[in-house]
Amino acid sequence: MSFRGGAPAGRRTGGPPGKARTATSSTLTARRSPPILPRPMPVLRGAVTLSRFRVEPAKEAPSDVKRWLTRGLKAHAFEPIDRRSEEERAVGFVELENEESSEFPASRLYYGEYALFAFRIDTIKVPAAALKAELAKWAAAFEKENGRQPSRGEKTQSRGEIRQMLRNRATPRTSTVDVSWNLKTQQVQIWSASRKVVDEITVALEGGLGVKFFGLTPASMAQTAGIDESALGPTAELIGMDLPATASEEMAHGEA
Amino acid sequence: MARRDEARAEAAFMRGDVGVDGGATEETQDEAEVEKGKAREQLLRGRAYLGREFLTWLLWRTETGGPLVEVEGEGVSVLFMGRVVLRGVAGEVTEMSAKGTLAPYSEQVRHSLDRGLLVAQARLRFTHGEKEFEATVDSEFLDIRAGKLPALMSEEEDDQLSERLFLMEQLSAMVDALVQDFLSVRANKRWSKSVVPAMKEWMRGDEQGADALAKAARARGRDARSARG
Numbered sequence: 331m332s333f334r335g336g337a338p339a340g341r342r343t344g345g346p347p348g349k350a351r352t353a354t355s356s357t358l359t360a361r362r363s364p365p366i367l368p369r370p371m372p373v374l375r376g377a378v379t380l381s382r383f384r385v386e387p388a389k390e391a392p393s394d395v396k397r398w399l400t401r402g403l404k405a406h407a408f409e410p411i412d413r414r415s416e417e418e419r420a421v422g423f424v425e426l427e428n429e430e431s432s433e434f435p436a437s438r439l440y441y442g443e444y445a446l447f448a449f450r451i452d453t454i455k456v457p458a459a460a461l462k463a464e465l466a467k468w469a470a471a472f473e474k475e476n477g478r479q480p481s482r483g484e485k486t487q488s489r490g491e492i493r494q495m496l497r498n499r500a501t502p503r504t505s506t507v508d509v510s511w512n513l514k515t516q517q518v519q520i521w522s523a524s525r526k527v528v529d530e531i532t533v534a535l536e537g538g539l540g541v542k543f544f545g546l547t548p549a550s551m552a553q554t555a556g557i558d559e560s561a562l563g564p565t566a567e568l569i570g571m572d573l574p575a576t577a578s579e580e581m582a583h584g585e586a
Numbered sequence: 587m588a589r590r591d592e593a594r595a596e597a598a599f600m601r602g603d604v605g606v607d608g609g610a611t612e613e614t615q616d617e618a619e620v621e622k623g624k625a626r627e628q629l630l631r632g633r634a635y636l637g638r639e640f641l642t643w644l645l646w647r648t649e650t651g652g653p654l655v656e657v658e659g660e661g662v663s664v665l666f667m668g669r670v671v672l673r674g675v676a677g678e679v680t681e682m683s684a685k686g687t688l689a690p691y692s693e694q695v696r697h698s699l700d701r702g703l704l705v706a707q708a709r710l711r712f713t714h715g716e717k718e719f720e721a722t723v724d725s726e727f728l729d730i731r732a733g734k735l736p737a738l739m740s741e742e743e744d745d746q747l748s749e750r751l752f753l754m755e756q757l758s759a760m761v762d763a764l765v766q767d768f769l770s771v772r773a774n775k776r777w778s779k780s781v782v783p784a785m786k787e788w789m790r791g792d793e794q795g796a797d798a799l800a801k802a803a804r805a806r807g808r809d810a811r812s813a814r815g
Contacts, residue, residue, distance in 0.1 A: 374747055378721070378733030378754055444751060510751060519754065523731050545727050546762065548640050549633035552769050561773040564635045567782050568642060570676030570702020 372521040373426065373446060373508045380519040381528045382546040384554070385511070389540060395513055399445055400434045402539035407432030408450045413498055420502075421530065424450045429506050443514040449531045454502040456493055464492045507531060518543065618678070625673065625680040628726075637725030638673065638704035640768045645670075645690055645705055646785045655763040660715040662760050666690035667720075668709040676702030693791055700789035712760050719757045728761060 372379065392398035408422030408429075425431045425438050426446045439445055468488050472480045480488065508521040509531065518535075520528050532543040544550045552562055566572045598604045629635050645666055647654055653661025670690040672682045682703060684695050690708060699705070705725065712719040721733035735753040740746045771777055 374743075374750065378735060378757070379729075379731045380733075380754070381727060381729045382758055442748065510754075512755070517755075517758070519758075523729060525727070546758075546765075547632065547726070547728055548636040548765050548769060551762070551765055552636070552773070555766070555769060557769060557773045562633065562636060564630075565639055565778070565782060567778075567786060568639055568699075568702075568704060569629070569635065570674060 373510055378521075379523045380521045381523075381525075383518045383520070383532065383543045384546060384550075385516045385518055386542045386544065387540065388536075388542050396436060396440060396445075399511075399513075399539065400436070400439060402535070403434050403439075403447060404432065406534045406538040408452075411452055411454050411502055413454075418454055420452045421534070422450060423534070424448050424506065426508060429504070443512055445511040445513060446508070447511075448506040448508050449520075449527075449534070450504065450506045451527070452502040452504050454497065454500050456496045456500060460496060461489070461493060464496065465489055468492065509535075517546075621680055622675060626675045628673070629675055632726075634726045635704070636772070637728060638706055639772070640765060641705035641708055641723065641725050642699060643768055643771070643781070643785065644710075644764060645699075645708070646788055649691065649788065655760075655767050657714060657756070657759050657763050662763065663713040664764070665711045665713075666708050667711050669707075669722075670695060670705060670709070671707040672698055672703035673706040674701075674703035679703065681706075696789045696791055700786065712757065714756065714760060717753075717756075719753070719760070721757060723761065728765065730757065730761070733757060 403423040406423050408424045409420055411417055411420040423432060423434075424447070425434060426448050427438055429448060429450050431438075434447065439447060465485070465488065469480055469485065472484070472488075507527055510519045510521070512518070520531050522528055522531075535541065536543055544554075549562075552559075595604070595608065599606070604610060629638070644654075644664060648664045648666060651663065653663050655662050667687060668689070669683060669685045672684070672695065674680060679698075682698055684690070684692065684698075686692065689695060690705075707722060707724050709720065709722045712721070717736040719733065719735060722731040723729070724731065733754075735750065735757065738746050738749050738753075740749045771781055
C-alpha cells in the first residue's frame with residue numbers, strides 16, 4: 331500500500347475548458363491554472379492536528395462492519411461539481427490514496443484495524459473582480475462595434491455568458507481531510523482543526539452510517555464514566571463568580 | 587422639509603423603532619456587556635468550563651513535576667511550555683495570551699488565574715518513558731493541534747504509517763488518562779474541600795500554597811497506594 335496521493339490533473343479540474351462559442355470568448359483574458367501537486371497526507375506525515383471522537387451505533391451494531399462502512403462511504407461518495415449548474419461547492423468521501431476515486435476496495439480502505447479514507451471538498455468561484463473586468467471589456471468592444479452603449483438587457487445576458495465562461499475556465503479548489511477510524515476501539519480521528527469542516531464530516535458519517543459521534547471532551551467522558559452531572563457544576567472559586575446551576579444543563583456540544 | 591421629518595418620525599413609530607416620546611424602544615447594549623455575554627455563553631456551552639478547569643488543574647499539577655498518570659504501565663509527565671491562552675468571564679479581561687518558555691508558570695499567569703481566568707489552550711510536552719510528544723491542546727474539544735510525535739523508527743512506508751497511527755493513539759490515550767484522572771478528582775468532595783483551596787493558594791503564590799500543593803500530592807499518593815493495596 332503506498333500513500334502518495336496525487337492524481338491526474340485533468341479529471342480533478344474537470345478537464346480543459348472547451349472552446350468558447352459565444353461572442354464574449356475572444357475578449358476573455360487567459361489565465362494559467364496553478365500547478366497541482368500531490369497533497370501531503372496528514373495521516374502519514376507532518377504535524378498532527380486532529381479532532382477525536384468515539385462512535386456508537388445509533389441502532390444495533392452491523393454484523394459485517396467492513397461491508398457496512400464501504401456502503402456508507404459510497405452513499406456519500408464525492409461527486410464533482412457540475413459546471414452547468416450554479417453550485418459552487420461539492421463534498422464527499424474519497425479514497426485516502428486517490429482523491430479521484432470513491433470505489434473503496436477493501437485493499438485501499440482497510441489498514442490493520444483502521445479504516446482510512448478522506449473527505450474531499452471542491453469549491454469553484456468566479457471572482458467578482460474578474461467578472462467586472464471582463465464585462466467592462468465586452469461593453470467597450472460592443473460600443474466600438476455598434477456605436478452605442480449596450481442596453482441593460484444586453485448587459486445582463488452578457489454577464490450570464492461571461493460568468494459561465496469564467497466558471498468553465500476556473501480551476502476548482504480542492505482540499506481533503508483525512509479520517510482514520512479504529513474499528514476495534516471505535517475511535518475516529520478527523521485530521522483537521524477547522525470545526526466547521528469537522529462538523530460537516532461527522533454529520534455526513536452519522537447520516538450515511540447511522541452512527542452517533544461523541545467528541546472526547548471532559549463533559550462527554552464524564553457522561554460515559556457515569557459521573558453524576560450534579561457534581562460537575564462550574565467551580566465558582568476558579569471562575570471568579572457564581573454561575574447558575576441550570577446554565578450547565580445546556581446541550582453538550584461534545585455530541586456532534 | 588418639516589413634512590418629510592414628520593413622515594420619517596411616523597414611519598419610525600410604525601416600525602416600532604421609537605415610542606410615543608420619540609425615544610428608542612430598545613436600549614443599545616453596552617459593548618462590554620455583549621462581549622461578556624458571549625464569553626459566558628462560550629464557557630457554559632457543552633460544559634466547556636470543565637475543559638478549562640481541567641487545563642488549569644493540570645497546570646497546577648505539573649508544577650510538582652514527576653509522572654501524573656500511567657499509560658501502558660509507564661508514567662506520563664507533562665510540562666506546559668510556550669504559549670498559553672487564558673479566558674474568563676468575571677473581570678474586564680475575557681481573553682489573555684502569554685508567551686515565553688516558562689510563561690505558563692509565571693507569576694503573571696498565576697495571578698491572572700487567581701482573578702478568574704482559566705487556561706483555554708496550552709502547548710504541552712508529554713514524556714512517556716523515553717518518548718516525548720508535544721501538542722497544543724484546546725480546552726473546548728480537547729483537539730490536538732500541531733502535535734509532534736517522537737521520531738519514527740520504521741523505514742518502510744507501510745510500517746511508518748502503522749507506527750504513526752500507534753503514536754497518535756498513544757498521545758490520545760495520554761490526554762484521555764489525564765482527563766479521567768481529573769474527573770475522578772473533580773467529582774470527589776476533595777475537589778472543593780482541598781484541591782481548589784490548594785490551587786488558589788498556588789495562584790496567589792504564597793509559600794503555604796506550595797505546602798498545600800505538596801500536601802495534596804502526598805495525599806494523592808496515599809490514595810493511589812491505598813487503592814492499589
